[in-house]
Amino acid sequence: MTSKEEIINGMKDAIITYNKAKCLELAKQGITEKVNSLELIQEGLTPAIQELGEKFGRGEIALPYLMVGAEAMQDALNYILETMPKGEYKPKAKMVLGTVKGDIHDLGISIVEAVFQANGIQVYNLGRDNPKEKFVEKAELEEADIIGTSALLTGTMFEQKVVIEYLKKQGLRDKYIYLIGGGACPSSEWCDEIGADGWATDVMLGLDAAKKSLAEKKGIEL
Numbered sequence: 347m348t349s350k351e352e353i354i355n356g357m358k359d360a361i362i363t364y365n366k367a368k369c370l371e372l373a374k375q376g377i378t379e380k381v382n383s384l385e386l387i388q389e390g391l392t393p394a395i396q397e398l399g400e401k402f403g404r405g406e407i408a409l410p411y412l413m414v415g416a417e418a419m420q421d422a423l424n425y426i427l428e429t430m431p432k433g434e435y436k437p438k439a440k441m442v443l444g445t446v447k448g449d450i451h452d453l454g455i456s457i458v459e460a461v462f463q464a465n466g467i468q469v470y471n472l473g474r475d476n477p478k479e480k481f482v483e484k485a486e487l488e489e490a491d492i493i494g495t496s497a498l499l500t501g502t503m504f505e506q507k508v509v510i511e512y513l514k515k516q517g518l519r520d521k522y523i524y525l526i527g528g529g530a531c532p533s534s535e536w537c538d539e540i541g542a543d544g545w546a547t548d549v550m551l552g553l554d555a556a557k558k559s560l561a562e563k564k565g566i567e568l
């Protein structure tokens with residue numbers, strides 16, 4: 347039997363060395379050996395892809411390498427997320443979630459989807475690259491409580507403001523809790539500036555923000 351640390355460190359190494367098969371194999375092993383899913387994701391996959399991102403940012407690796415690392419994370423993540431509980435009870439709240447227009451980073455929102463679902467929030471994941479109208483149309487259609495937007499690029503972060511401004515223009519701002527996330531907004535300043543209800547660069551902090559707003563604004567206790 348392999349220890350939890352060996353599995354987690356092995357997953358990190360596999361991503362950093364672009365070894366997709368090894369990363370998936372270790373993810374499967376982690377689940378078989380009952381390592382907590384979130385630990386596999388947050389201690390194994392996430393720091394590894396961040397390390398590759400830093401190397402990419404410093405010009406030490408080219409984009410195709412980052413893409414292979416991201417694929418390794420995606421395969422392992424899909425496997426782990428499939429095994430997580432889906433919240434087989436009546437959800438207490440609904441959320442429309444997606445990455446903003448022009449942004450294709452969608453690894454983070456898959457994690458948010460799985461964790462929020464497991465905590466009683468039905469999530470409609472729109473995936474990547476969504477115009478403002480799509481968030482609002484889906485939220486209206488599903489009678490959602492929360493709209494969540496993700497942005498990873500400095501250049502797409504402004505779209506988070508575009509969505510909230512569109513909500514205001516439609517006279518719908520007060521109907522929804524508006525949460526923002528993703529690596530492009532690592533502080534509360536952007537959240538305050540655009541008037542969002544909460545922000546997070548980590549899924550568990552995001553869940554806390556959602557719980558707080560649901561209780562305060564909708565009287566829903568998760």
Ligand code: B12
Nearest residue numbers: 399403450451452453454494496499500527528547549552
């Ligand atoms: C993986 C990755 C990619 C992959 C994306 C694969 C995919 N399917 O997502 C690929 C290789 C395709 C890619 C492409 C690009 N990338 Co990129 N990428 C990254 C990297 C390394 C990791 C992102 C990631 O997945 N992190 C892990 C997840 C789990 O974290 P997360 O998304 O932040 O999500 C968590 C929280 O934020 C939160 N959360 C997320 N969303 C939400 C929403 C709500 C409502 C809430 C409450 C919480 C929440 O919960 C999540 C789980 O904890 C980052 C570096 C970094 N440190 O972020 C660069 C990075 C974001 N990329 C960057 C760049 C420049 C690009 C490209 C423009 C490169 C190019 N020249 O083409 C393109 C962009 C294309 C586009 N139009 O979007 C830059 C951005 C620089 C900037 N400041 O603008 C970064 C920072 C790398 C760098 N250091 O230069 N990228």
